[in-house]
Amino acid sequence: MTPTADVFVGPPIQWSSLSPMLILLGVAVVLLVAAALTPRWPRRTYALVAVGGALAAVVVAVCLWHGRGLSAWSGSADPTTGSSDPVRFLVGGAMRFDAFALWLTVIVGLAVALSVLVTDDYLEREGLSRLAPEIYALYLTAGLGAVVMGMANDLIVLFLGLEILSLSLYVLAASHRRRTQSQESALKYFILGGVASAVFLYGVALIYGASGSTNYTRALAAFVQNISPHRSEAMALAGVGLLLVGLGFKAAAVPFHMWAPDVYQGAPTPVTGFMASAAKAGAFAAMLRVLVVALPTWSADYRPIVWVMAVLTLVVGSVMAVAQTNVKRMLAFSSISHAGFLLVGVEAAIHDTTHAHPGDGVPSTMLYLLLYAVLVIGTFAVVTLVGRTGDGATDLAGFRGLARQRPVLAVAMTVLLVAQAGVPLTSGFVAKFGVITAAVGEHSYALAIIAMVAAVIAAYLYLRIMISMWVAEPDAADAGREPVGTPLLTSIVIAIAVAVTVVVGVAPGWLISLAQHVR
């Protein structure tokens, strides 16, 4: 819209629909202000406030989910999608508000809450409790960034979300002040992430040049209307490519994954779990939105690229994981391999844009993100405990004898690893089954088979960790190691992760039906 008078008229703002984000931001600000102005709060209070904020965002999102389609909130229905679930545009078309955005909010909110709980015990163990409020505030803002990425309906808004997320993560990665690896990983992440952001921004500029708008809806309309003219084709394609690079970097898709193992290994372990869950969720949500909603007219051009990226990510992630001896590095590559599975879902979602009847690409990818987030946070919570004071004992040897020392913890880790490997009756299998079904539904048989075979290679790495825990004989050096502690909050997180893994594995029906609304 163009302002007609000298007075600038802002777009209408739908506060209720934005409330989950406002809650995340508000609690972050409260924490920062409180840390600066008030004396230290009692132990665990900061964590409880942060968790409360994240869960409040989840609860509000769930309420909004149930209120979808009601006239309680304003906005305009989207005429372009035939979905029964209406899409509403907020803030003058800059954001989309629909089931997809709410689903992402739930993933991110849960990831923030669980990560904060693990982090609280971690900070206490490492003697860093002084940093608690700032770190929790950063978790919340990172979560906010991830949600914005998924809700954006404008490339500039998406870029804002990306930067909010990334800047928070850079600081989080460096948050263990005494570990040089932590600093090193943050610096690496910052430099490479900065380059990726620049590339992404260049892509935004080219798309703007080709279509005349950064808004998804208007860009799509522009591409649809003059699809043939040679004026914009090269520019648009270059833009699409650069956007893919930027988003592929955040999603840790091969060949833009180089940062992931180093950063995952160096960052404080709870932060690693958060990167693998919330940051990944934001990146994939943004990728789905950009590719499926904004640029479907170019799908024939970028689908092969996504296909190749998916195959590379699957194969490189799985094969490289096997060659590692540090569990955090292994899980970093395993998370790359999971990104490959997510790309299988994305590839199916891209196919969906070419025909009227929507397939399962988007819902299955979003379901995967939810289940994987819980799984991976639980797994890294166990690694946090096994890492012991100093966060250093994360090589395979650190897991030796865990079954004898902490049998329940070993059983929990086994369940989580088996689920990551995709054994039936676990949530990991449900997630994999979903994306493979979506791929097969779009006739991507080769990709489905490559993905499953890659899963077998990756299974070897989970077996290695299990062997370390259950079978390997204790070494003389192990006697001197500090025993693995099981503090309360972390134990709760692991229990929740295991419970979700098993319950969803046995009775996934309700969750799958819910995910069907996510388009």
Add this chain to the structure above:
Amino acid sequence: MEHATVGFPILTMLVAVPAIGALLTAVVGRKRPEFVKLTALLSSVLTGALSIWLMAAFHAHDGGFQFVSKHPWIRTWGISWHLGVDGISLFLVVLTGVLFPLVIAGTDPHHDHRAYLAWLLLLEAGVMGSFIALDLFLFFAFFEIVLVPMYFLIAGWGYEQRVYAATKFFLFTMVGSAFMLVGIITTAVLGKAGPNGSVSFDLVDLANHASFAATTGRWLFFAFAVAFAVKIPLFPLHTWLPDAHTQAPTGGSVILAGVLLKMGTYGLLRFGVYLFPEAARWSRPLFLTLAVIGILWGAIAATMQSDLKRLVAYSSVAHLGFIVLGIFAITSQSATGAVMQNINHGISTGALFVLVGMIYERRHTRQISELRGIQSVAPVFAGVFTVVMLSSIGLPGLNGFVGEYLVLIGSFLTARWWVVVATAGVILAALYLLWAYQRVFHGPVDDANRGFAELRWREAAVLAPFVAIVVFTGIYPKPMLDRIEPSVKQFIAHVHDATGYVEPQPAGEGAP
């Protein structure tokens, strides 16, 4: 015809009882270690009793699925909890029900009984489930879940190379499963066999309503067949088996040979050939050839082994070759023989592994060269070994003969030259087993073997049921055949309906 049912969901119980038993064993054992074995034994005996009751209540001469229970599970994907047995799966269920209590009673792990028994019971639940599942998703879930307890049994309680063997077993099987999972999903998505053309994973719906283009069907069949070929194992995908068998603890080997391998042959019949009869007929030459190569290769490799357990493992490769031969000959006789051989191999090879386990416990070696003259110090032990060995060779009057004979007779009509070669495998079986027997049991006893203890009562009690089944089935197979044949006939009729295949009948005198 009225299908047999009983007042409660007996098939669900067959899966639930061992699963709950596993949980109880794990929980009870933490506080009261003395009850571990009792809990495990009771749950497995209860499962066994249920399976025998199932056999008693089963209507002979009814070829359809009986005791069917079907409840929706994941509606969005058309997946249901669908269980049922027919003549093809009935005796596999009974075999599973009988073998597990014997293994739990008869073999002891060296350490950590609680975890060992819990894993065994979980394994039983998975195996039971895969034999009675009539939904592709459900079958796959059970088929895969079995890997986890078996992996831990081998890796935790096996011999020197156990971690290597367990990992190899896990990864080999999982590669096969990877193809099958994609195959299953594709079958369901393309088949659209549910009500109103929705996606359904139901075996019966898919077999009756789905039809695939010839090429599609062949691809799908191969996706299934790879998984089963690894599991069976079919040459050349068999290399995991000797390692897994040799390194597994005795109980693990018995279960592996007795029932786990049968998941492959059973799956091939129930899900491979049944869903894709056209593709199965088309690929007959390939599978017949692989089966025959397996028979010969297994036999020759077994002859060359110096390790008694490895020898028995390779003999499994040969025996399962006969089963695959019977399946792909596609006549009612050969398929009946294959189903029979499934059971008989489970009994006789299971018993052989128990006996080899006993030898190892006494002598702490499995090397044939270090054993000799045992017959003179332990004649009863040798006698039992002889009976079991002869059943494995396929001596008339013992159970091994019935299945092998039916397979060879039945296949001769449709796969004459393959049978001619396969028959050599029967002779080779006599060669490697008798030769091994001769080296281990005959000859003058040396000092090392002089102390070889005679069969104890507890061991005799474990072996008695094996020997009883071996002799009974060998002399009077009719009750089994009565229950197997109707289902096999119906199976062949299904192949006929789907592909127009006419089963050749044995030519009478004077026929052209």
